[in-house]
Amino acid sequence: MDHVEAGLRREPPTDLSDVGEDVGLRDRIRAEIASGGPMPFVRFMELALYDPDGGYYRAEDPRPGMAGDFLTAPELHPIFGATLCVGLHEIWERLGRPDPFILREHGAGTGALALAILGAADDPAFRAAIRYQPVDIDPRRVAAFRERMVASGHGEVIVTANDSPFDGVILGNEVLDALPVHRVRQRDGRLMELAVTTDTAGQFREVEIEPTTSALQTRLAGESVELAEGQTAEICLALDAWIAEAAAPLARGLLLLIDYGAPAAQLYDPVRRRDGTLRAYVRHQVHDDPYRHVGRQDLTAHVDVTAVERAARAAGLATIGTTTQAEALMGLGIEERLRVIQADPATTFEAYTHLRSSLMRLLDPAAMGRFRVMAFGRDWDDDPAADPLRMFAYRLPTTR
Numbered sequence: 001m002d003h004v005e006a007g008l009r010r011e012p013p014t015d016l017s018d019v020g021e022d023v024g025l026r027d028r029i030r031a032e033i034a035s036g037g038p039m040p041f042v043r044f045m046e047l048a049l050y051d052p053d054g055g056y057y058r059a060e061d062p063r064p065g066m067a068g069d070f071l072t073a074p075e076l077h078p079i080f081g082a083t084l085c086v087g088l089h090e091i092w093e094r095l096g097r098p099d100p101f102i103l104r105e106h107g108a109g110t111g112a113l114a115l116a117i118l119g120a121a122d123d124p125a126f127r128a129a130i131r132y133q134p135v136d137i138d139p140r141r142v143a144a145f146r147e148r149m150v151a152s153g154h155g156e157v158i159v160t161a162n163d164s165p166f167d168g169v170i171l172g173n174e175v176l177d178a179l180p181v182h183r184v185r186q187r188d189g190r191l192m193e194l195a196v197t198t199d200t201a202g203q204f205r206e207v208e209i210e211p212t213t214s215a216l217q218t219r220l221a222g223e224s225v226e227l228a229e230g231q232t233a234e235i236c237l238a239l240d241a242w243i244a245e246a247a248a249p250l251a252r253g254l255l256l257l258i259d260y261g262a263p264a265a266q267l268y269d270p271v272r273r274r275d276g277t278l279r280a281y282v283r284h285q286v287h288d289d290p291y292r293h294v295g296r297q298d299l300t301a302h303v304d305v306t307a308v309e310r311a312a313r314a315a316g317l318a319t320i321g322t323t324t325q326a327e328a329l330m331g332l333g334i335e336e337r338l339r340v341i342q343a344d345p346a347t348t349f350e351a352y353t354h355l356r357s358s359l360m361r362l363l364d365p366a367a368m369g370r371f372r373v374m375a376f377g378r379d380w381d382d383d384p385a386a387d388p389l390r391m392f393a394y395r396l397p398t399t400r
Contacts (some may be wrong), residue, residue, distance in 0.1 A: 019282055021307075022295030025054030029294070030198055038195035040212050042237075044204075045180040045290070045299050050137060054295040056313040057178070057368045060337035072174050072259070073325070073368055074113035077358035079337060086332045088117065088169055089126050094381070095167055095252055099129040102168030104161055106246060107175040109141060113146045118154045131168075133161040166253040172246070174371075176308065177300040179242060181234040182216055183276065186227035189361025191217050194232070196291070204291040213237070214288050220268075223306050228270035234278055243311040252379040258325060260371045261303025277302035305372055315361060317376035326369035329362060 029047055033039050049056045064384040073080040092101050105113060114132055121127040132154075134145045149158045183194035185208060193216065194206040199205050211217065216235050220227070227233055247255050267273060279286050290299050309319050323331075338359060341347050363369045 019293045019296050021293050022054035023053040025051050026113055028206075029196075030202060033196065033198055038080070038197040038207050038209055041194045041196060041290075045197045048290070048294055048299055049178060049180065050162045051295070053398055056295055056298055057338075060140060071145055072109075072112070073362055073371075074116060074173065075110065076361060076368075077355060078112075078116035078119065079334065079341075079355060079359065080362060081113045081327070083329050083332045083334045083337055084113075085117045085120040087328075089121070089123060091169055091254055092126055092129065097125065097129065098167040098252070100131040100166070100168075101126070101129040102131050102133060102166040102248075103171065104133040104135060104166075104168065105173075106135045107172065107178075108136050108145050111145045113171070113173060114149065115143070115152055115154070118149075118157065130157050131159045132157050133159055135161050150375040154242040163249055167252040168250075168251055169253050170246055170255045171380065172255075172259075174259055176236070176239055176242070176257060176259045176303045177261070178298070179236050179238040181206055181236045181238075181276065181278070181301045182266070183232065183234055184211070184213075184216055184221075184227070191220070191227070199317040204294075204373075219307065222310075223264035223268075223304075225268045227268065228274065231268075231270050231274050232276040232280045233268055233273070234276050236301065236307065236386065238306060239303075239307060240311040243258055243308065244315045247312070247315040247317055247376070247378070250317075250378050253377065254320070254380065255312065255376045255378075257374045257376075259303045259374075261305050261308075262372070266307035267302055267304050303372070305374065308374055309376075312374075312376040317378050317382060320375040320377050320380065322367060322372055322374045324365070325373055326363045326365060328373040333335035334359065334362075 025047065025155050028051070029039065029044065032043075047055065050058065052058055088103065092098070095101070103114075103117070108114060111134070114134065115237045118127070118132070120131065121130060134142050136145070138140050146155070146158050150156050152384050174254060185194060187208060191211055193211045195202050195207050195209045197207050198279070215237055219237065233367070243255070261267065275288075278290060278299065279288060280290050280292065280297045280299055282293055306323060309322070338355065341355060342352060361367045361369075
């Protein structure tokens with residue numbers, strides 16, 4: 001999900017009225033509130049995004065792309081995946097060229113990242129070792145992914161994800177930001193949790209309730225975070241279980257996560273982040289009302305990098321490092337790849353113009369360039385002599 005706000009309108013214009021909402025999902029949420037009282041926001045977000053019969057990510061058609069609601073880096077241009085392939089090849093080499101070499105992609109979606117990686121894997125031995133495992137919340141997406149790979153000539157490398165231990169890389173590009181979050185607010189020196197209720201007209205509105213779990217205060221205290229009076233924040237408790245489950249089958253290799261976020265001290269800054277980071281995305285526009293277009297708009301929140309690092313350690317992974325997407329792509333030679341494409345006589349002016357504009361967005365610190373690239377390893381023989389930027393997968397420079 002390209003949840004970068006640069007270049008996007010912050011308030012949806014009235015012409016988004018035709019987006020509507022999933023009426024069945026809306027009514028089920030209302031009924032649950034009527035029977036159980038105010039619904040913690042984390043439950044509302046879970047239903048809005050993942051309800052089997054109306055959630056945003058359970059729709060038949062995938063949401064990314066120019067015709068959808070947002071763009072991710074792989075959909076923006078194949079150069080992202082092609083450049084990432086350089087790092088994956090280096091990981092394969094460092095692991096001793098395992099065959100098979102598993103690439104398990106969570107949130108595989110349309111297959112844009114897989115197509116770019118497989119298309120750029122020009123070492124025959126490396127290409128032959130790759131087995132690609134798509135993971136998605138909806139089985140229809142996995143089936144569509146497989147069909148697209150078969151149509152593109154890559155069908156033989158696509159395998160079903162299972163619990164068997166493997167050597168390889170687990171990829172998660174803009175996945176953590178869509179995990180349901182608790183919303184909290186500091187009120188009169190106490191931590192309160194935000195919940196959803198309905199008014200007399202049946203419209204959703206926000207109320208403050210006592211925290212539903214002590215884990216919220218424990219998370220903040222563990223990160224030495226003190227919210228300012230009136231400050232609103234998001235806390236993603238779900239990422240601990242997600243990382244533990246995702247990393248469980250990894251015998252040797254890396255968990256590589258790319259997302260927008262910040263260490264806790266920055267994420268919960270009382271001046272820059274006083275109102276939190278929750279955003280809604282629809283038709284490439286961004287706003288901050290999660291109660292519009294229920295089931296028809298994406299909801300996201302910035303990722304707590306500190307919490308991710310702690311969860312990875314708890315899952316038995318070693319933190320290799322964190323850098324920005326711009327630094328990682330530069331270190332993997334994206335500029336040289338651009339020059340090669342530019343020098344190719346087959347490259348049209350239109351194609352080169354599109355590539356240049358895409359590259360600027362991928363590297364721009366005001367856009368995707370500031371995304372965090374987080375690498376965690378298991379049974380990984382780190383090499384302190386490796387170049388800290390070029391060999392980004394071995395020892396990422398820590399940036400704060």
